[in-house]
Structures are given as C-alpha cells and as structure tokens.
Amino acid sequence: MRKLLLMLDYLLLFLAVAGSGVAYAFLEYGGGPLIGATYALFACAPILAFERGYILPRLSHRISFLPTPAYIAIGLIVYAVLVFCGFAVGGTLLWATGILKVDWQRAVHAEPQTLIFTGIVCSIIVFVMRVRELLGRDIFTDLLLGRYRRPVREERVFIFIDLVGSTTFAETHGDMKAQEFLREIFATYAAPVRRHNGAIDDYIGDAAIITWPFQDAIKKSACIKCVFDILVAIEKRQDFWMKTFGVMPKLRFALHGGPVITAEIGVDHHKITYFGDTVNTTARLESLSKMLGHPILISSDLIHRLLLPKGIKSEYLGEHAVKGRGQTLGVCSLVKS
Numbered sequence: 001m002r003k004l005l006l007m008l009d010y011l012l013l014f015l016a017v018a019g020s021g022v023a024y025a026f027l028e029y030g031g032g033p034l035i036g037a038t039y040a041l042f043a044c045a046p047i048l049a050f051e052r053g054y055i056l057p058r059l060s061h062r063i064s065f066l067p068t069p070a071y072i073a074i075g076l077i078v079y080a081v082l083v084f085c086g087f088a089v090g091g092t093l094l095w096a097t098g099i100l101k102v103d104w105q106r107a108v109h110a111e112p113q114t115l116i117f118t119g120i121v122c123s124i125i126v127f128v129m130r131v132r133e134l135l136g137r138d139i140f141t142d143l144l145l146g147r148y149r150r151p152v153r154e155e156r157v158f159i160f161i162d163l164v165g166s167t168t169f170a171e172t173h174g175d176m177k178a179q180e181f182l183r184e185i186f187a188t189y190a191a192p193v194r195r196h197n198g199a200i201d202d203y204i205g206d207a208a209i210i211t212w213p214f215q216d217a218i219k220k221s222a223c224i225k226c227v228f229d230i231l232v233a234i235e236k237r238q239d240f241w242m243k244t245f246g247v248m249p250k251l252r253f254a255l256h257g258g259p260v261i262t263a264e265i266g267v268d269h270h271k272i273t274y275f276g277d278t279v280n281t282t283a284r285l286e287s288l289s290k291m292l293g294h295p296i297l298i299s300s301d302l303i304h305r306l307l308l309p310k311g312i313k314s315e316y317l318g319e320h321a322v323k324g325r326g327q328t329l330g331v332c333s334l335v336k337s
Helices: 002-029 033-052 057-063 068-096 112-135 137-145 166-173 175-195 214-236 238-245 277-292
Strands: 152-163 199-204 207-213 251-265 271-275 296-299 312-320 329-336
Touching: 033 068, 033 112, 057 068, 152 175, 152 214, 152 277, 166 175, 175 199, 175 207, 175 214, 175 238, 207 214, 214 238, 214 251, 214 312, 214 329, 251 277, 271 277, 277 296, 277 312, 277 329
Parallel strands: 251 296
Antiparallel strands: 152 207, 152 251, 199 207, 251 271, 296 329, 312 329
8 A cells, every 4th residue: 555655646646747848848949858758757856866866866965964055056057957867868769760750969958047947846846755754755645634633543554763872972983973873873763764654753862663554564573574674774884984974783672552542632743642551561672672782672472463574583581561551562573484
C-alpha cells in the first residue's frame, strides 16, 4: 500500500511539472503541449532528483548544512546548471525524434523567460517538498487530508533509538559539538527508514522515534531490517566519525508494536501524536536495554508476529516487569547470526 502511495506521489509530482510546461507553452507560444511538457519534465526532473538525493547526494548533503545565505546562493547555481543540462537533454530528444522541427542549437537553447518560469515552478515544488520533509512525508499527507482530525484506533510498530554516552560526549566536547554529532547521526537514519517505508515521528533529545503501520512493519520484517541497516550505515562511516568526532556512535534500540490511538492535536501548531500503552511500553523497553546489557531489544509480542530476516537471530531474555504496565513483558534480544 505504501509503495502504491509513493508511486502515486511521484506521478502527481510529474503531472504537476508537465502541466506547468503545457500551460507555459500555451501562454507563450499558443500551443505545443507535448513539447512544453517534455521541456518541463527534463528541466525540473534533475532538480527534484537532486533534492531527493538521487543525484549528487554528497553535494546535496553538504549544502543543506550551510548558513541560509550561502545555501540559497549555491543552491541557485546548482539549480541553474541542472536546468541547463535537463533542458539540453529534453531539446536533444525532441530534435532527434523530429517532434521539434528546428536545428539542434535552437532546440537546446533556453530563452531567459523560460529559465525564469522553470525556476519559479521548481522553487514552488521544492518548497512544498521541504515543508513535507520538515513535517514528515506521511504526517504532511495525513495533515493535508485531515485523516486524524478525529482520533483513530490502529495498530502500529515503534522503534525507539537512543544514543549511548551522549551526556558524556557533551561534557567533553561541548554542546555545539554534541549538536553536530546528533545532527549527523539523525541524518544517517533517514535513508534506512525511507528504504523500509517507515517514518521518523520525532526526535527527543538524543533519541529518535520511528513508526510504521503494523502490517507495513512486519511485512518482510521491515522494522528489523531497518535497525540493522542503520547499524551498517553507521559502520560505513567509521573513518568520518573518528576523524570528525573522535568516537564511534553506539546506539540502543527497542522495538514493540500494538494498538494506539492516533490523533491530530494542537491549534497554532498541529501535530499527529500517538496515545496508549504501546508507546509507553516501547520507551520502557529502551530503558530496559541498558539494564540487560543488550543493545537491541524486541518484545516477544512483536517478534511472534513476524519472521526474522536471514542472518538475524533472537535470544529470549525472559519476562520483565515494565514500569506503568500491569503485567510483565516478554523480551528478546536481536543479533546477527
């Protein structure tokens, strides 16, 4: 279902871009919808791919951390280059197929007004995408549709991720360095979470909360694969962590799922939040991880409802009392086999 929604998301995005090209061709030239749509798609697609990190991901990552004036200046230069390249490819395609009956130089030449129009359209789309990323992709859609204006009972899976030793790091290196450390760690979570169709719900201090609808989380053990992909992503950047911060991040994970009440709250600032024993139990499970000395804990309630991925094994750690819960909770640890 989530993949279908993602495909629909991209389809609507490209229809909006193509539509803007058709409108521009009609207003400027009085026709040529296919030509206008083609130019628009090829001019805007590189910018959208750049914003999503599909092309030049390192450059995109670096400029996203620049001060706002530098970010805008460098971003405009990158956008201009991408538009020129995309326009040239689109023009070449139209010229080569004979749809555009002009010489090649004219086909790949973008008029100033065309570049300005393309820049405006891309800026609007990128702005909407940035707001969506700020709120969270799923949350943005849910807020837009008003899905949780009235509380909804549903089943969800949560992962609580906690950074080990963050207080000590801050005391040693200072709050500014600690904030940079957290920013890089949180950025590392993004790709694995997106890959497994999860959503980062919130950041609380040095902790992050990831969530899925229950069936999406247990399908192909997406929630467990996400945990180990995050660990792999951290390990791949070992040289970076040691060179920049002098320490490798150590994380604790807690996984649990069950019924929650999901509701939109707030007046001036709206937020979708989750209420119920499931959320509280996941938080307590993360605290239990420190006591038991196992970095990845999963409730037996959840592990019994999914199949472990190949290369991952579990160890049953028994029943444990959880603060705020009327009954004990079966707990398992997860490790690579």
